[in-house]
Amino acid sequence: MRVLVVEDERRMAAALQRGLQAEGFAVDLAHDGEEGLHAARQGDYDVVVLDIMLPRLSGYNVCKQLRAEENWVPILMLSAKDGEYDMADGLDLGADDYLTKPFSYVVLVARLRALLRRDAGRRPAVLMAGDLTLDPARRKVERDGRSVELTPREFALLEYLMRRRDEVVSKSEILEHVWDTFDTDPNVVEVYVGYLRRKIDAPFGRNALQTVRGAGYRLAGDGG
Amino acid sequence: MRVLVVEDERRMAAALQRGLQAEGFAVDLAHDGEEGLHAARQGDYDVVVLDIMLPRLSGYNVCKQLRAEENWVPILMLSAKDGEYDMADGLDLGADDYLTKPFSYVVLVARLRALLRRDAGRRPAVLMAGDLTLDPARRKVERDGRSVELTPREFALLEYLMRRRDEVVSKSEILEHVWDTFDTDPNVVEVYVGYLRRKIDAPFGRNALQTVRGAGYRLAGDGG
């Protein structure tokens, strides 16, 4: 297992390197943001440990940049600050986990192993179907690079359909997962499918949200 | 997105429910370990939030039990204690993430979304008979790589025949399984077999759907 540690404090970096090597990891070091970004792009690491406070380029920006480049290597962020918004920001930027200093090796190693177990990374943060993308963390939907505004219910419906893309999903399944009821008039689903189509299909001349008469709806994986 | 929250402290549970519902999740509550285990087995939740300290059956054991039953629903564990060993133990038992109280909604929601990001990755097998394929989940039928459009009844009939391919299936069996009745005029089966043949056999010059006079029908495993 190859780990990249991006950390500017020499003593901290060296300690991490020693500790992780003792656990059987192969460890590379980078000492500022740009170096870290470069290394992460090159080497295929199984996981990256990324400090937030870095010279030249902050950990935030390294993470953001990597994700923008469709690089889904698992990232564990480290922060000196204990503010919760740091964490939330970090996770929203596409980090997979977050740890505040001071932390113990036991915890760090447990988290690293958990990240590695999760399926060796490469699980895109965003859901995609052709040129249609949905980012659950940021609550953003884009088509053709253009942002699309959705209400909460519309978003939840689209998210559910995209998670099961290419599958035919019945109205009762949709009611159960998106509305949390099962004895509601299924017409509400039809209405919301209509709303979605007017926002994500019609303006683009596409047909991603397909009706399968008598069975339900299917979100075409190729975007229709 | 359906969430099961297993938490015994009433006020905490109610607060979580309100908070998560505000984020658009559908929330069910369980108030002790056994109830939680039961609920997790029944309902198909997208993620489970599991307190460790629970009456009757600890969160540890609920998690352990579920994993032993090959139930891989994503689990986020909550603990009042801040001990590092709790976390390592929890992750080793098969939990997917871990949070210590007190925590903020922002963090909890971010973690939940991170968990949901991973693919649920389930895929029931496609049924095959020669070059004829039927995918129950996607509700797609293909022959020779060309897609074939079927109505719900036609689809159900073909699916039933393909599940029993090479067997001779009587009309009364078909009525019972596809129409869910047994005192209907069997002619309707003949009519629908005719419809199917026009869609999956005739255009391809094949003969997969064979009549066994006096006995029923057989779907040839080699596609006819």
Place this chain on the structure above:
DNA sequence: CAGTCTTCTCAGCGTCGTCTCAGCGTCTTC
């Protein structure tokens, strides 16, 4: 407290799917 946004219900309408029926061909039996 007015204005906006969101959710949901309802009724109308066009379309599609289902099923019945009657006629006809074919196979089996005597």
Place this chain on the structure above:
DNA sequence: GAAGACGCTGAGACGACGCTGAGAAGACTG
């Protein structure tokens, strides 16, 4: 070879299904 059983098919009636616009009720905002 005649008669009846069996299976296939086209036509058409009927109902179910899905879509939509209008609008009411509630939540949120300034």
